[in-house]
Each structure stands twice: as structure tokens, then as C-alpha cells.
Amino acid sequence: MTPLDTTTLPSLPAEVARPCYARGAVTAGIVHIGVGGFHRAHQAMYLDVLMNQGEAFDWGIVGVGVMPGDKRMQQALAAQDYLYTLVVKHPNGRYEPQVIGSMIDYLFAPDDPEAVIERMADPAIRIVSLTVTEGGYNFHPVSGEFDLDNPQVRADLAEPSRPSTTFGLVVEALVRRRARGIAPFTVMSCDNIQANGDVAKHMFSAYARARDAELGEWLAAEVAFPNSMVDRITPVTAQADIDELAARFGVSDAWPVVCEPFTQWVLEDHFGAGRPAFEKAGVQVVEDVEPYELMKLRLLNASHQALCYFGYLAGYRYAHEVCQDPLFVDFLLTYMREEGSPTLAAVPGVDLEQYRLTLIERFANPQIKDTLARLCAESSDRIPKWLVPVIREQLARGGEIRLSAAVVASWARYAEGVDEEGQLIEVVDRLKESLMALAQRNREQPTAFIENAELFGDLAEQPRFREAYLATLASLQERGARATLETLIQSKGTA
Numbered sequence: 001m002t003p004l005d006t007t008t009l010p011s012l013p014a015e016v017a018r019p020c021y022a023r024g025a026v027t028a029g030i031v032h033i034g035v036g037g038f039h040r041a042h043q044a045m046y047l048d049v050l051m052n053q054g055e056a057f058d059w060g061i062v063g064v065g066v067m068p069g070d071k072r073m074q075q076a077l078a079a080q081d082y083l084y085t086l087v088v089k090h091p092n093g094r095y096e097p098q099v100i101g102s103m104i105d106y107l108f109a110p111d112d113p114e115a116v117i118e119r120m121a122d123p124a125i126r127i128v129s130l131t132v133t134e135g136g137y138n139f140h141p142v143s144g145e146f147d148l149d150n151p152q153v154r155a156d157l158a159e160p161s162r163p164s165t166t167f168g169l170v171v172e173a174l175v176r177r178r179a180r181g182i183a184p185f186t187v188m189s190c191d192n193i194q195a196n197g198d199v200a201k202h203m204f205s206a207y208a209r210a211r212d213a214e215l216g217e218w219l220a221a222e223v224a225f226p227n228s229m230v231d232r233i234t235p236v237t238a239q240a241d242i243d244e245l246a247a248r249f250g251v252s253d254a255w256p257v258v259c260e261p262f263t264q265w266v267l268e269d270h271f272g273a274g275r276p277a278f279e280k281a282g283v284q285v286v287e288d289v290e291p292y293e294l295m296k297l298r299l300l301n302a303s304h305q306a307l308c309y310f311g312y313l314a315g316y317r318y319a320h321e322v323c324q325d326p327l328f329v330d331f332l333l334t335y336m337r338e339e340g341s342p343t344l345a346a347v348p349g350v351d352l353e354q355y356r357l358t359l360i361e362r363f364a365n366p367q368i369k370d371t372l373a374r375l376c377a378e379s380s381d382r383i384p385k386w387l388v389p390v391i392r393e394q395l396a397r398g399g400e401i402r403l404s405a406a407v408v409a410s411w412a413r414y415a416e417g418v419d420e421e422g423q424l425i426e427v428v429d430r431l432k433e434s435l436m437a438l439a440q441r442n443r444e445q446p447t448a449f450i451e452n453a454e455l456f457g458d459l460a461e462q463p464r465f466r467e468a469y470l471a472t473l474a475s476l477q478e479r480g481a482r483a484t485l486e487t488l489i490q491s492k493g494t495a
Contacts (some may be wrong), residue, residue, distance in 0.1 A: 003252045006081040009099065013249050016085070019101035021051045023081075026104055029059035029276075031120050031185075032065060033166050034131040035073055035106065038467065041086055041234040041259040043129060043190055047102035049281040056276040058124070063106035064116050065370035066132075074108045076254040078307055082106060085245055085256040089367035096251055096261075108155055113163060120173035120185065126273035128173075130186040130200065132166055136431055137193065137203050140454070144199075145207035157211055167207040174208075174219060186224040186271045194297055194385060195290070197227035197268065224272035229293035230263040231300065233362060235370045260368050262358070266292040291347040298340040299352075300359055301386040303332050306403070307363065308375035309410035313420055313481035317372055323364035327482070330489050332360065335403040363389040377428040386457050395462055405468035406488055408456075412449040413476040415439035420480050443477065448469050 002008050009018050030047075032039060043061075050056035063082070065074050088096040109116045120128055126237075130136070138147050147153065156168030163169050172214060174184050187204060191197035201220065209216025234257065241258050245251050266284040266432055269275075279285045286290070305320075310331070311322035322328045336356045344352070387404055394401045416439045417425050428447040434452075441448040450460040450469055459465050475484040 001246060001252045002250055004080045004083055004085065004099065004103045004254075006083065007087075008018055009083075012099065012251060015097070015098075016249050016251060019048065019052065019096035019099060021054070021057070022100070023101050023104070025057050026051065026060040026102070027058050028062045028104060028119070028122070028124055028268050029056075030127045030129055031062045031064055031116075031125050032103075032129045032131070033064045033169075034071070034133070034136065035063035035065060035077075035103075036131060037234045037237055037259075038230075038232065039131045039190065040084060040100065040103075040257045041131075042263065042265065043131075043231055044100055044102045044284060045086060046265065046278060046281045047276065048098075048100045050276055050278075051102055053280060055280065058331070059102075059127075059276045061102050062119055063103055063104070064109055064119075064169075065166070066169070067387065068110065068111045071108050073255060074106045077103070077106050079442060079476070080254065085253045086260050087241070087245060087256055087258045088257055089365070090261055091361070091367060093367060095244075095248060095367075097245065097251070097256075105449045109169060109200055110164065113169060116169055117173045117176065121176040121180070121182070123177075123182045125185055127186045127188050127271070127275065128170055129190055130166070131190050133378070134193055134343075134385065135378060136166065136191070137199055138165075138167070139199070139203060141299055144202075146210075147199075148206075148210055149451040152208075152211075153207065157172050157207075157467045160211055167204060171206060171208045171211065171219070174223065174235040175215065178218070183273055185273055186226065186275070188226055188228065188271075189228050190228055192230070192297070192301060194293055194389075195227055196258040196293075197270070199224040201225035205285065217488075220273070224270050224320075226268040227293070228268065229264070229266040229289050229296050231296055232259050232262065233365075233370055234259045234366055235368055236374060238369075258368070260362055260365055262362055264296075270493050278377055283481050286348075291345050292350075293345050294344055295350065295352070295355065297386050298343060299336050299356060301382065302340055302390060302407075303336060303359060303363075304375045304402075305379070305383060305411070306332055306335050308372045309407070309414040310481045310485060312372045312414060312425070313476065314375060314412065315420070319370040319372060320366045320368065320377065322372070323360055324366075327485055330483050331403065332363075333357075334489065335407075338400045339404050340390055342397070342399050343390050373426070373428070376414060377422055378430065379415075380429050380431045380455060383408065383411060388456065388459070391459065391465060395464060401465055402468045403488060405465050406472040406484070407473035408450065409469050409476060410481070412442055412473060413481075416442060427484045442473060446473055 156163040189200040205220040210221040307322045391404045413434045438449045
């Protein structure tokens, strides 16, 4: 068994790809906040591709963790000289392992926020990137405004030189750069949020404005926030993945990453202090990201929500199980063709029907073992952004909304916390208590769940949506998920 670190790279098995560049030549150019599996399978991978081409050696990544749970990741990667194994799992069972070397340091902010701030204040850092999840942007799900009542935000504003939040850390670093005559870095969001760069700009500017009005105006005017669309299915690393890497390839890695073969990154070319030549690594660098991100959010992400609650209630536990079931495939394709796709403008260079079919193939990859529990988690951060806009646009144009309404009903039924066999469901959501309390009223007051205006606005008052929602909710309670889907598909207008 070979433990993974710099000294053991030469002795790894031949089938394990490893950096062909001298990592000692790599210097920091990017600070990345929120080092999870997705970042390591995506942005860090693209930088590694460039470095293997002999480029971007001054764009090494310094990871930063701000959440308590990030400490374990920091310790695991530090022990491996910040190396880790990315295992691409192909549908035919082929595993493609490669060691990624683009990360060169990892700081844990709660231990030393000053070190994080000063690292970002270093002139060598020209990009601060983010994968902090939808909930990490601290905005209200309906109003979209920054939440100044967040206790951590209030604490940071009271003592801005010792922050604990991403907002406090980044803004304090920008303040110091400004005071020292150093140009601001670019803030690059890589999260699954529509117009993620615009959202990041709005939130960071709001925090800075609350700290000092003039500072907020300066930040909004001078700091670049490019929009991007990112895509790669990356399940949470399980112990089985660690064990399998060791058994198959003889590599001992405390925290590898597994992912699907497909990867996509569409990035707006809007950077204030330069950027790596991402296009040489396969990134689509464009002027307008919106058509691509809406395609992904309303087809891929919304379809994940469409399959996960119905699938879980029907007894499945993995996405590939659901997408090997013809009934569910029919349901998903019908949603994408009749409800999601009509809300999209033309997407340059993309055949939407091929994209839809590719999504089903990706979801059905049995090697990924993407859990429905993961897809069902944090729904209050997902449904309002991915599916509710589809419903609103379709209502406005007189389009079909039955399946979208059915997805919302399946979420309400799932949030009751008990499956069709009477087994408890572990609901994972920042609004778990309030959501489950509303779901407990599904039978006595069937519209209670959708009357939550923070998540759904006035949708409960829209007759077409309300009627479709209530019909599916009643069917789920009386007949179960599978019978409900059969009825929905049998009554569809077209395939």
C-alpha cells in the first residue's frame, strides 16, 4: 500500500496518472473558499490540466475552510502535501484515477483568520473563488437580499478585523489591498446559482456597504465578479471509495474524490487581475453565460429534484436506480421537453434534445452511486431557484406545469418524514423544523406547504398550480409514488 504524498508519487502504480510537472515550481495565484468534492473534481482539475500542459504555474490554489467540519479536510490534505486522487468512474465499470497537484496549501480560517486575510491580501493572489453552496450566500430565498440579521454577520460587522464569515474575510482582505495600493482580486463564484457572479457581487457589496457605505460603492465598482456555469456529478466521498482505491490501485488516500466522466465549465471572461488560460483546458470562455446556466439549472438541477423525492418514496436510494426505470425516464424527459425547455432561449452550440438524453445517461451511471438522500438535502435552497422559476414562466405563457407542480408535491410528501413503508426519513435542510411542521398539516390543510411565501411567493394563489399540486399530493398519500407517476404520464399531452 502506497501512502499518497510528494515523496511517493514516483512509486504509484502505472495506471494512476500523476502530475508531470514539478510541484515546487507552482506558486499561489488563487485562494479558494469551500474545498469540497466538487471543487476538487472541477476547478482544481482544470488547473491541473493546464499545469500538465506546462502552463499556469503561478495559479496554484490555496484552499480555505471556514466551517467547523472543514478542519478534517485540512488535516487530511496537509498530511498528503495537498495531493489527492480524482477517480473518474465510467458507466462500463472502468475507473480512471489521477493525482491532482494544483492545490499547494490549505488554511483553516477559524484557527487563524489573520493568516487567511493576509494570504488574500498578497498581490500574488489574483482570484478568490468560491464553492460555498447556495446557502453560503446568506440571501433571503424570496427577496434575494442579504441577511444582515445573521448573528455571524453582525459579529463580523462589529469587529471587522477578526471576521469568521466568508464575507468578512474577503472584504477585510480587499480593504487591506486597497489601503496598500494593490489592485483588487477577482471574486469567482463556482456555485450552482443562476447569475452566480451577480449574486456574489450583490451579497459582498451589501456586506461591505453595511460596514461602510463608501466601501460598498467602491467594491461594487472595482471588483470583478464573473458569472459561470459549472457541471460535474460528484457524490460525497464514502469509506467504500477510499477502500476501493486502496484495493484496486494500492493507493492510500485519506480523502479521494469520485466523479462522472462528464464535465463542463462555462465562464464569463470578466476578470480584473488576469486569469489562467482556462480555454486551453476545455473551459468555454464566453461573453454571456446565462443561456448555459439556465439550461443546466432548469434541466439538470431541476430534474435531480424531480427524480429524488418520487424515487425515494418509491423505494429507491440511488439516482442510477431511478434512471434505469423506464417510468421515471419517461417522467423526467417529459418534464424537460414540455416544461423546462420551453423556458429556455437558444443555447449556442448545444442540441437540447441530445443534452436531455445525455442527462439521463449521466444519471443512470451505476458506478457513481449518487444517493437520493444527497439530492433531497437542502431543498429549500434548491427548489425556489431551480424549479419555481420554471413554474412562474410557464404560468405566465400558459404553458404546461403539471409535472413541475407534481415535483413540489413530492417534496411536501417527502418532508412528512415517513416513507411509504412507514420508515423514518432523515430530512436534511436548514429549514427542517418549519418545513416538517408544515408537511405534518398536508392532510388537514393540503395547501399549508405551498403557502410558505418565503419559498413559493404567491404560487398557492395561482389556480392552475394549486389544483395540479393538490391532485398529486392527494394521489401520493392515497396511492403512492409509482401509481401517481403512472397516472401523470398516462395523462400527458405528448411524449
